[in-house]
Amino acid sequence: MSEATLNTARRPVAFRGGGFAPKTMRWVGPLVFAALIAFAEYGTRAGFISNLTMPRPSDVLATFITLWESGLLWQHLLPSLTRLAVGAAAGAAAGIAVGVFIALLSYIRAALVPLVAAIFPIPKIALLPLFVIWFGIDEGSKYALIALGTFTPTVVATYGAVDNVDRSLIRMGQSFGLSWFSIVRKIVLPGAMPGILSGLRVSFAIAIILLVAAEMLGAEFGVGAYILEAGSLYDLERLFVGVTILSILGVGVSSLLGLVEKRVLGWRV
Amino acid sequence: MELLLDNISHHYGDFEVMRDITLEIPAGKIVCLIGPSGCGKSTLLRIIGGLEQPQQGSVVQIGEPPADSLNPLTYVFQDFALLPWRTVEGNISLVLEEHGIRGKRADEIITAVLMRTKLADFRKALPKQLSGGMKQRVGIARALAVNPAVMLMDEPLSALDSQTRELLMDDLIALWTRQPFTAVYVTHNLQEAVRLGHRIVVLSRRPGVIREILEIEKPLTDRRFGDSDLESHQKHLWTLMREEAMASDMELVSV
Numbered sequence: 380m381s382e383a384t385l386n387t388a389r390r391p392v393a394f395r396g397g398g399f400a401p402k403t404m405r406w407v408g409p410l411v412f413a414a415l416i417a418f419a420e421y422g423t424r425a426g427f428i429s430n431l432t433m434p435r436p437s438d439v440l441a442t443f444i445t446l447w448e449s450g451l452l453w454q455h456l457l458p459s460l461t462r463l464a465v466g467a468a469a470g471a472a473a474g475i476a477v478g479v480f481i482a483l484l485s486y487i488r489a490a491l492v493p494l495v496a497a498i499f500p501i502p503k504i505a506l507l508p509l510f511v512i513w514f515g516i517d518e519g520s521k522y523a524l525i526a527l528g529t530f531t532p533t534v535v536a537t538y539g540a541v542d543n544v545d546r547s548l549i550r551m552g553q554s555f556g557l558s559w560f561s562i563v564r565k566i567v568l569p570g571a572m573p574g575i576l577s578g579l580r581v582s583f584a585i586a587i588i589l590l591v592a593a594e595m596l597g598a599e600f601g602v603g604a605y606i607l608e609a610g611s612l613y614d615l616e617r618l619f620v621g622v623t624i625l626s627i628l629g630v631g632v633s634s635l636l637g638l639v640e641k642r643v644l645g646w647r648v
Numbered sequence: 649m650e651l652l653l654d655n656i657s658h659h660y661g662d663f664e665v666m667r668d669i670t671l672e673i674p675a676g677k678i679v680c681l682i683g684p685s686g687c688g689k690s691t692l693l694r695i696i697g698g699l700e701q702p703q704q705g706s707v708v709q710i711g712e713p714p715a716d717s718l719n720p721l722t723y724v725f726q727d728f729a730l731l732p733w734r735t736v737e738g739n740i741s742l743v744l745e746e747h748g749i750r751g752k753r754a755d756e757i758i759t760a761v762l763m764r765t766k767l768a769d770f771r772k773a774l775p776k777q778l779s780g781g782m783k784q785r786v787g788i789a790r791a792l793a794v795n796p797a798v799m800l801m802d803e804p805l806s807a808l809d810s811q812t813r814e815l816l817m818d819d820l821i822a823l824w825t826r827q828p829f830t831a832v833y834v835t836h837n838l839q840e841a842v843r844l845g846h847r848i849v850v851l852s853r854r855p856g857v858i859r860e861i862l863e864i865e866k867p868l869t870d871r872r873f874g875d876s877d878l879e880s881h882q883k884h885l886w887t888l889m890r891e892e893a894m895a896s897d898m899e900l901v902s903v
């Protein structure tokens with residue numbers, strides 16, 4: 380090293396490569412919930428949140444426990460879960476299938492993309508009376524409503540995801556003489572899976588919203604019916620129990636998808 | 649099986665890519681295609697393998713491929729084209745499944761090609777765990793698995809660093825020596841061309857026409873890094889290429 384460089388000031392090069400790389404932090408999410416609940420509990424006890432604006436979390440918990448012990452919880456939850464599972468599964472399956480066809484077949488794309496764009500913005504709940512006529516007042520119309528609500532966002536997510544599959548992989552498949560069906564099953568679908576799964580997160584959230592809406596409009600049992608009843612009686616504790624159940628349902632579905640993603644998408648860099 | 653490219657011309661719209669390409673691909677030889685960037689080498693390779701249709705002319709297959717050849721015209725891709733969600737083994741079985749080869753028979757083929765490409769230890773690895781050189785070995789193993797009559801290689805080594813390239817070139821030569829295969833090998837790298845090519849086809853700038861065909865008689869196994877006769881071939885090729893490259897630069901200026 381020359382004299383000049385020896386004598387001039389030195390400092391380390393500053394690190395600027397951090398961030399933009401999400402890490403898993405398990406405890407943060409639960410902590411946020413706990414803090415919010417603790418705040419509400421403290422506020423209602425101290426009195427700066429009035430009992431009319433917000434029920435006390437411990438009362439909500441007590442109401443939940445009575446609901447649990449009376450066995451009514453399952454009476455409401457089981458039909459809801461069934462409706463959600465059947466409706467969302469049907470909608471998602473049909474959505475993925477149609478999305479793949481839209482992405483791969485020009486005629487179907489030309490025919491269905493405008494149709495999907497037309498159906499997407501319709502609030503599906505507005506169609507419930509129609510569904511009641513078509514599919515009957517019982518479960519049929521609820522399944523159909525949830526399925527349709529799940530269907531459209533899944534279609535859009537799927538064909539976007541398929542469009543983004545690496546073309547060179549498809550060409551590779553063709554060059555090895557793979558049949559159309561094999562290419563779809565072994566190259567296109569797995570390649571589109573990341574996009575499809577993140578689309579399903581949105582679709583399933585919409586499915587939960589529609590589940591409640593459908594149950595509010597006509598069901599004896601179900602989380603939606605429970606919430607509607609509580610709401611009309613201004614029973615805030617029960618209302619919050621219902622809402623909490625929905626949130627837990629949402630978190631459950633989302634973490635279920637997270638598990639699936641971890642299993643199915645382990646190959647991602 | 650031999651291939652004959654019969655008077656092939658191709659254009660995209662009014663954009664002429666190549667003109668009147670007539671070329672023989674003799675069995676058991678490696679034909680190298682070199683030419684300036686954009687002269688249509690990749691396009692020609694896609695045409696040869698039936699992934700694209702030429703506007704004029706045709707690719708003729710002379711003789712039958714060997715009976716045990718599952719996919720007579722098989723590519724090795726520059727970007728490897730491995731399915732990232734399948735292991736090394738899975739990527740190879742992908743192309744075997746299509747021909748109903750599963751279970752024990754697939755296993756035997758996979759073991760054999762992994763052995764030939766020195767990948768035996770990486771059978772269960774995912775592509776993201778492999779270096780570039782390894783990935784291309786998998787690409788080559790996959791191609792060998794279907795027992796091709798002609799291998800179509802589009803700059804297979806150009807994504808690799810020069811040391812890895814050198815090693816893989818040796819591997820290719822060893823593979824060829826053990827069992828001569830027919831190949832069309834596109835490259836930018838003149839050194840690769842003179843090491844691997846029995847016949848080197850120089851294409852002109854776009855629209856690509858055949859400028860010269862150079863035959864190198866020296867057996868592949870006797871060719872070494874830095875051989876003087878190879879260097880003189882390489883120099884000759886470089887003169888040709890430089891003229892083309894300079895001419896196409898001039899064209900750009902005049903546009």
Ligand SMILES: Nc1ncnc2c1ncn2[C@@H]1O[C@H](COP(=O)(O)OP(=O)(O)OP(=O)(O)O)[C@@H](O)[C@H]1O
Binds near residue numbers: 691
């Ligand atoms: N599908 C396509 N549509 C329109 N133009 C194309 C298409 N494919 C290739 N071209 C054009 O044709 C020309 C030849 O392309 P090609 O990829 O065959 O060149 P190349 O010789 O392989 O070049 P490189 O050495 O850079 O790989 C290029 O100018 C390219 O832009």
Ligand SMILES: [Mg+2]
Binds near residue numbers: 689690691
């Ligand atoms: Mg190219």
